[in-house]
Amino acid sequence: MPPRFATDPAAAIATHVIASDDLESWLSDQPERVRTWVGASGFTGALGQSLTLPGEDGAIAAALIGYGTDARRKRGRFALAQAAPRLPKGSYRIDSGLPEDVAEIEALGWLLSAYRFDRYKDKSPMNAQLIAPGGVDAARIEAIAEGEYLTRDLINTPASDMGPPDLEKAARDLAQEHGADISVITGEALLEANLPMIHTVGRAADRAPRLVDMRWGDAGPTLTLVGKGVCFDTGGLNLKPAASMGLMKKDMGGAAAVLGLAHMLMATGARLRLRVLIPAVENSVSGNAFRPQDVLTSRKGLTVEINNTDAEGRLVLADALALADEEKPDQIISMATLTGAARVAVGPDLAPYFSDDPLFVTALEAAAAGVADPVWRLPFHDPYESMIEPDVADLDNAPKGGFAGTITAALFLRRFVTDSRYAHFDIYGWQPSAAPARAKGGVGQGTRALLEALPGILSR
Structure with a gap:
């Protein structure tokens, strides 16, 4: 079900948000029966506590939600x-x-708390619905939550049901919903279209590789989003061990994220000309799989020596980025579950990003803080350029040594x-354990910050 606010304020339960330091003051204005009930219930206003207050007829008359302390709220999001x-069941x-x-952030968090991935197993819905707080743009918040639900659903779906054709269908469904144009280049046609590295990475799979190209909007600045759509990554001939392969259904998390962001932009009527490019492949093992030491020629003409077939995401992104750059849009943004090095650097909760544009950095980081979607800037460190330049070809897809893996990518x-x-x-796209508003499993990262920041970034 799409995330929605309740719509009948008159029938909703009056709810009071109470910080720990404000409880005594609030109680001083309440009748003795309420003070007694709250005291007996052990409600202290601690973060995450909830308590319903009975009326004289025994029905719920009001509800309390603990807001904790400033220090405790700083350690998390979505109080x-x-x-x-x-x-309990009802609207609040x-x-x-x-x-x-x-x-707005707390209302969004409430909607995101209702997310359930129930494609394969029935799950109990969340009982509590929220009336949108006064002064917020309820339709915008719902659109953002819908985009996040889409991202989570796509990542959570296993590769058996989310291969390249299924990712294409998800993009087509989104295009149809918003009246966008879409075209897809599949299989051997990728070679004819000069997208050779997308073809090479995906040619060993039974489900053909493809490039999805979606366009929306006819006025305003131009934005191209490129999302890594590796629907499953075995590592290719450099086969991953079992522990590393276990979560590889999420290796299309970049594609899922840009589709979620595209929904947010289109549903909120952003004034721009949007293009979304998704190279959708499976990195599989077969007799025609690409090999270590192969040298590939990219769309841009740069040659790439393959020193690890498990560094395939940057190959498919490279062709898509070269295609995007040919139109010289005002901004290109790529999103990918690209390197384990990024996880080691900042963990699963932060979205590392790279940009040398001061305006982009300033706008994004201000937006991220305001919408509780944390990001962390990493450097395009020019002195490391020599690390990706082998003797055999223009570029090396997997520099040896293990240092600065996310930067060299x-x-x-x-x-x-x-x-x-x-x-x-370079996002992770996965919530390792459940947290407020973030169920364990697939998750969007950086998309809400971008939605907030893009008007400023594109307005120059």
Whole structure:
């Protein structure tokens, strides 16, 4: 079900958000029966606590949600989302205690708490629905939540049902929903279209590789999103061990993220000309799989020595980025679950990104802080360029030594964008354990920050 706010405020339960330090003051204005009930229930206003207050007829008359302390809130995100799943069935109306400057974030967190991946198993829905707080743009928040739900669903679906044809269908469904144009180049036609590295990486799989190309909007600045769509990554002939292969259904997380962001942009009526490019492949093992020491020629004409077939994501992105750059859009952004080095550097909760554009950096980081979608800038460190330059070819897809793996991957991608502003996100796309508003499993990263920042980035 799409995420939605409840719509009948009159029938909703009055709800008070109470910080730990404000509980005594709030209780001082309540009748003795309420003070007694709250005291007996052990409610202290701690973050994530919830309590319903009975009326004289025994029905729920009001609800309390603990807002904790400033120090405790700084250690997490989506304070109300910690309490929402614990509330009884009903709709809830925030009557007091929620600061206006966080109302949109907390309302979004409530909607995201209701996410369930139930394609293969029935799961109980969340019982508590929220009335959108006054002053927020409810339709916009719902559109953002829908985009995040789409991203999560795509990542969570296993490769048996989310191969290149299925990822193409998801893009076609999105295009149809928003009246976008879409075209797809599949299989051997990739060679005719001069997309050789996408073809090479995906040719060993039974399900043919393809490039999905979606366009929307006819006015405004131009934005091209490129998402890595490796629907399953065995590592190819450099086969991954079992422990490393276990989560490889999420290796299309970049594609899932840009489709989620595209939905947010289209559903909110962003004024821009949007293009979405998704190279969708499976990196499989077969007699015609590409090999270590092969040298590939890219769309851009740069040659690439293959020193590890498990560094395939940058190969398919490279052809798509070169294609994107040929139109010289105002901004190109790539998103990919690209390197384990990024996880080692910043863990699963931060979205590392690369940009040398001061305006992009300033706008993104201000937006990220404001919408509780954390990002962390890593450098396009030019002195490391020599690390991706082998003797045999122009570029090396897997430099030896193990140092700066996420930076060398970003430098590799930057070689394919020469005429456009470029930013790259090396996301994880996975929530290792459940957290408020983020169920265990697939998750969007950086997309809400980009949605907020893009108007400023593209307005120059």
